Amino acid sequence: VIIGSLTICAILVFFIVPLTIVFFIYLTNILLLIHQRNNELKADPLSDAWNRVRKTIATFWDIYARIWHGYELHGVGNLPEGPGILVYYHGAIPIDYLYFLSRLFLWKKRLCLSVADHFVFRLPGLKLLLAVTGVIPGTREECLAALRNGYLVSISPGGVREALFSDQSYQLMWGNRKGFAQVALEAKVPIIPMYTQNVREGYRMFKERRFFRQLYESTRLPFTPPYGGLPVKFRTYIGKPIPYDPNITTEELVEKVCKDKFLFSFQTKTAVQALISKHQTIPGNIWKALLERFDKRRK
Numbered sequence: 001v002i003i004g005s006l007t008i009c010a011i012l013v014f015f016i017v018p019l020t021i022v023f024f025i026y027l028t029n030i031l032l033l034i035h036q037r038n039n040e041l042k043a044d045p046l047s048d049a050w051n052r053v054r055k056t057i058a059t060f061w062d063i064y065a066r067i068w069h070g071y072e073l074h075g076v077g078n079l080p081e082g083p084g085i086l087v088y089y090h091g092a093i094p095i096d097y098l099y100f101l102s103r104l105f106l107w108k109k110r111l112c113l114s115v116a117d118h119f120v121f122r123l124p125g126l127k128l129l130l131a132v133t134g135v136i137p138g139t140r141e142e143c144l145a146a147l148r149n150g151y152l153v154s155i156s157p158g159g160v161r162e163a164l165f166s167d168q169s170y171q172l173m174w175g176n177r178k179g180f181a182q183v184a185l186e187a188k189v190p191i192i193p194m195y196t197q198n199v200r201e202g203y204r205m206f207k208e209r210r211f212f213r214q215l216y217e218s219t220r221l222p223f224t225p226p227y228g229g230l231p232v233k234f235r236t237y238i239g240k241p242i243p244y245d246p247n248i249t250t251e252e253l254v255e256k257v258c259k260d261k262f263l264f265s266f267q268t269k270t271a272v273q274a275l276i277s278k279h280q281t282i283p284g285n286i287w288k289a290l291l292e293r294f295d296k297r298r299k
Contacts, residue, residue, distance in 0.1 A: 017229020018203065021095060024064075028057055029129040036128065045131035046111065054111070054132065058102035065099040068231050069202065070293050073103045075238030079110075083147040084190045084241065085180055086112065087268050089172065089276065090156035090163045091199035092226040097154070100194070100236050101133065113146045115155040119221055140183055147187040154194075155180050157269075164224050165213060168200050168284035170276045178265040190241035193271035197235040197279045201289035203228045232289035239275050242267050 035041070035053050043049035065071035079086075088097065097114070104110050115138040121130065136142045138155065146153050156162065157174040166173055184191050203226045206212075212224045281288055 014227040015225065018093060018226050020229075021093065024060075025129070026125060028060075029126050032057075032128045032132060045128070046134060050132050051109075054105060057133075058105045061098055061102040062106055065102065065234070069096075069099070069234035070231075071096075071099045071103070072233075072235045073100060073107075073238075074235060076104070076107060078192060078238045078240050079104075079108075079152065080190055080192070080241060082189075083150050083187065084152055084192050085143075085147070085184050085187075086152060086154035086192050086194050086238075087180060087272060088154065088156050088194040089170065089196070089199070089272060090158045090160075090166075091196065092163055092203040092205050092228075094156070094163070095203070096196035096199045096234050096236060097156075099234065100196075110152065112152040112154050115143065115153065117160050117220075119160070138179070140179065143180075143183045144187055147183070147189055157265075160220075160222050161216070163226075164205055164216060164222055166200070167205070167207070168282075170200060170280055170282055170284065172269060172273060172276075174265075174269060181265040181268065184244065188244050190243050191268050191271075192241045193239040193268060193275055195237055195239075195272060195275035195279065197237070198232045198284065198289040198292070199234065201232045201284045201286045202230055202234065230286060230290065231293065232286065233292035233295075235279065237275050237279055239271050242271060 032053060041049060062071075101112055101114070104112060111134050113134040113136050116130075116135045118137065120126075120135065121137065134151070136146065136153075143153055143155075157177040157180060158166065158172055159177075161175070162173040181191070205224050205226055215221075215223050276282070
């Protein structure tokens, strides 16, 4: 009984914060459903009719971010007034990205649409939350439509693979993914790199990965559970935009998309890696990340 109790306590310590985040996410969706029913809302989930409830959700997550991670957001001035593609490093749990979305909405009243993996849309009970917060599939058509409507669109080229199998070395795991660069070229928008300091120290994956890697590659489902949830310091840095050349003609664009998407992708990867190198201790150190909560000189 004692051994069993200690085992259960250890499991709870490892997973209680990630499970709490999941609980809050589902609670948010329930509150959205109640709000929709009480106000008989039938408007497009991306319309301004949902802004009041978006502000409530953003305020809750921003308070959570301030209390648990002392969250800071830097470089908002680097975001374009119009559309653009944000490219970011994917932590074990992208809670830092949720913090960013919340603060961006509170500060700038801007809704950034988020490209998510297909499995996210198969999760039960989150349909309304995904729609109201602007989570979209990563198809070329959806992304181009969002950009042409003036939205910011965010994507993590490493996606679930980076979340599961990167570690405290903060290695980017983008493979040959260059679709975001092609979309940026076709939509004639800049790419903006983004990175959150200490995101791997807050939440981690288990190191025994060969079996889970094979399982993921065959199913494309994230079976590996994240653990942790330590209140380390989170700082999100938005880098300078990688601009698009506005003088290019349509004919040149066709040729440029084929030739320059590789260069554009390389420039983006270099820019994200530069943010990591500038702002992150490598390998990541949990104790240092915790002590940074008290380092007022960095603020």
